[in-house]
Amino acid sequence: xxxxxxxxxxxxxxxxxxxxxxxxxxxxxxxxxxxxxxxxxxxxxxxxxxxxxxxxxxxxxxxxxxxxxxxxxxxxxxxxxxxxxxxxxxxxxxxxxxxxxxxxxxxxxxxxxxxxxxxxxxxxxxxxxxxxxxxxxxxxxxxxxxxxxxxxxxxxxxxxxxxxxxxxxxxxxxxxxxxxxxxxxxxxxxxxxxxxxxxxxxxxxxxxxxxxxxxxxxxxxxxxxxxxxxxxxxxxxxxxxxxxxxxxxxxxxxxxxxxxxxxxxxxxxxxxxxxxxxxxxxxxxxxxxxxxxxxxxxxxxxxxxxxxxxxxxxxxxxxxxxxxxxxxxxxxxxxxxxxxxxxxxxxxxxxxxxxxxxxxxxxxxxxxxxxxxxxxxxxxxxxxxxxxxxxxxxxxxxxxxxxxxxxxxxxxxxxxxxxxxxxxxxxxxxxxxxxxxxxxxxxxxxxxxxxxxxxxxxxxxxxxxx
Numbered sequence: 001x002x003x004x005x006x007x008x009x010x011x012x013x014x015x016x017x018x019x020x021x022x023x024x025x026x027x028x029x030x031x032x033x034x035x036x037x038x039x040x041x042x043x044x045x046x047x048x049x050x051x052x053x054x055x056x057x058x059x060x061x062x063x064x065x066x067x068x069x070x071x072x073x074x075x076x077x078x079x080x081x082x083x084x085x086x087x088x089x090x091x092x093x094x095x096x097x098x099x100x101x102x103x104x105x106x107x108x109x110x111x112x113x114x115x116x117x118x119x120x121x122x123x124x125x126x127x128x129x130x131x132x133x134x135x136x137x138x139x140x141x142x143x144x145x146x147x148x149x150x151x152x153x154x155x156x157x158x159x160x161x162x163x164x165x166x167x168x169x170x171x172x173x174x175x176x177x178x179x180x181x182x183x184x185x186x187x188x189x190x191x192x193x194x195x196x197x198x199x200x201x202x203x204x205x206x207x208x209x210x211x212x213x214x215x216x217x218x219x220x221x222x223x224x225x226x227x228x229x230x231x232x233x234x235x236x237x238x239x240x241x242x243x244x245x246x247x248x249x250x251x252x253x254x255x256x257x258x259x260x261x262x263x264x265x266x267x268x269x270x271x272x273x274x275x276x277x278x279x280x281x282x283x284x285x286x287x288x289x290x291x292x293x294x295x296x297x298x299x300x301x302x303x304x305x306x307x308x309x310x311x312x313x314x315x316x317x318x319x320x321x322x323x324x325x326x327x328x329x330x331x332x333x334x335x336x337x338x339x340x341x342x343x344x345x346x347x348x349x350x351x352x353x354x355x356x357x358x359x360x361x362x363x364x365x366x367x368x369x370x371x372x373x374x375x376x377x378x379x380x381x382x383x384x385x386x387x388x389x390x391x392x393x394x395x396x397x398x399x400x401x402x403x404x405x406x407x408x409x410x411x412x413x414x415x416x417x418x419x420x421x422x423x424x425x426x427x428x429x430x431x432x433x434x435x436x437x438x439x440x441x442x443x444x445x446x447x448x449x450x451x452x453x454x455x456x457x458x459x460x461x462x463x464x465x466x
Contacts, residue, residue: 008059009039009085013051017041025066025086028077029334030341033426035077037064037086044091046166046174046205053203054172056085062456063087065199067141068112070133072343073425075145075198075461084459089140092205095119103211104163104180109140109204116209125211128155128247132327140204146196148421150326153377154247154283155212157421159195164208167194170201170452178208193447198423199458201451215283218247219290220319223298224274224309228376229352231278234306235377241297242282249377250279250326256371259332259386260325267328268321270311278376279326281319329373333384339368339396340403342383344411345420351379354414358383358407366399367391380420383407408435429464 010018018039026035038061043049056063062084066076078084089110096106100123107116113127113134120127131137131149141147143165147158155161164179167190175190194202225231231251238246254275260267271277284290294312301307313319333341346354355372362368367388374381385403387393396403408418412435424432433441441463448455448463459465 009041009052009055009061012055012058013041014043014048017043017048017052021086024069025088026077027069028072028074029070030072033074033077033079035064035079035086036083037078038083040066040086040088042088042091046092046168049087049089049092049168049203049205050172050174052085052087053168053170056456057170057172057454060454060456061085062459063199063203064458065089065140065144065203067109067138067144068133068136070131070137071141071145071425072341072422073419073427075423075425075458076141078426078458078460080465081459087203089138089203089205096206098123099180100125100211102180103213105209105211106178106206107139107209108206109138109143111139113137113139113142120211123211124214126214127161127209127211129158129161132330139207139209143195143204143207144197144199145423146421148375148378148380150248150250150375152375152380152421153249154244159192161210162191162195162207163210165191165194165204166206168203168205170454170457175202178206180208196423198425198461200448200462201457203457216286217284217288217290218319219282219284219294220313220322221280221294221298222270222311222322222325223278223280223301223307224271225276225278225307226305227276227352228355230306231276231376232348232351233304234278234280234301235348237301237304237306238280238282238297241300242284242293245282245284245288246280246377247283248279248281249375251373251376251381252277252279252326252329253370253372255369256329256332256373259336259371260328263332263335264328267325269325270322271309274309279322326373329371330382333371333386336386337393339385339387339393340400340407341385342381342404342407342411342418343420343422344381344383344408344416344418345379346381346411346414346416348376348379350414350416351376351381354410354416355381355383358410361406361410362403365403366396368396375421379416424462426460426464429460429462432462433464
């Protein structure tokens, strides 16, 4: 039986939009949150999204947007307060238009990142944003979180790949701004305001996305390095030699390889036992041979003592195997079970010192393992802390808050961010309140109050309750 608020919603919405909530809409990948919801709304058009939002405003029902459910900060699950309406764009999956000559594609928000990549490929282009969850992550959620991924070094975050949006604001009005322009200097960038807002200011329903011509050649290598400082020096060498062509530069700790051996032994490791390694990818123009480019870089790096060993991909299959290793590091982490996970970013020169200082502090606190890996090229590390071998993460529950607070404080003290690419959600709302710049937070609250005076859009996410 529907409660009175749900009955009012059902009375004003098109048939088939509302349905009972299912468990899959209430879960999140890390299992730290359990959501709630009265009903699920699955609209088929922007007009139906607008009708849902207007109806929720009239009924004073909160809306929690739900994309592919791959977010890691609890942004798509609301566990406290009156049961919200869960808004899913899973039925809005169309590739509306594509202009290969302009390198522009328009996709609806429910299309997965993988579907967008496939559409670009079919047009002889590529969409360069890449995530391990791209088969499930939806474009609306990718933009709402301003997702990063492995190619930020070359292409930027999701915001940098979006030219225009269509969106529904909290009053039910529709922003029609699906422009294909690189330059549009006409006042406030509402597009950029909604991207990264995690559904707290409106619902993105479609986007104009930048594509690019595929590179003439791709060179991929796994390189063993002595330490993170050597990895940074190798990044500088690669950037100097191949300016603008370094697509990915991923740092992998030996502990990550050990986790793969422990729980995913079938994953091939080209450099087993390396204390630190780098997964490097170059996207090269016509005239540069991938094998020669990598061989020359490896020779210089080994001569400078930056690389101790290397495996150069000789085929697309070998390159894919290298990336399979990198993409399974989060799965290995999940199977081990983290005490505390940290998505941080730092100025590049601060990274080696942070890794050393954080490791020393944790060692003094107790017996724990650290898997530090991530997108070194853009300063983003996933610094995750795990139980000692043979122990369970529940044994560290009392220590977890102090670990998270101290590691984030060390990041902030070095001019970094405690949320690099995953967003704030509900998990880090208190961190934002503690470490965010006061004037910036006041401006954010003013924007939220102006656009969403009823407070119905994903309440509790980003700015916390209240």
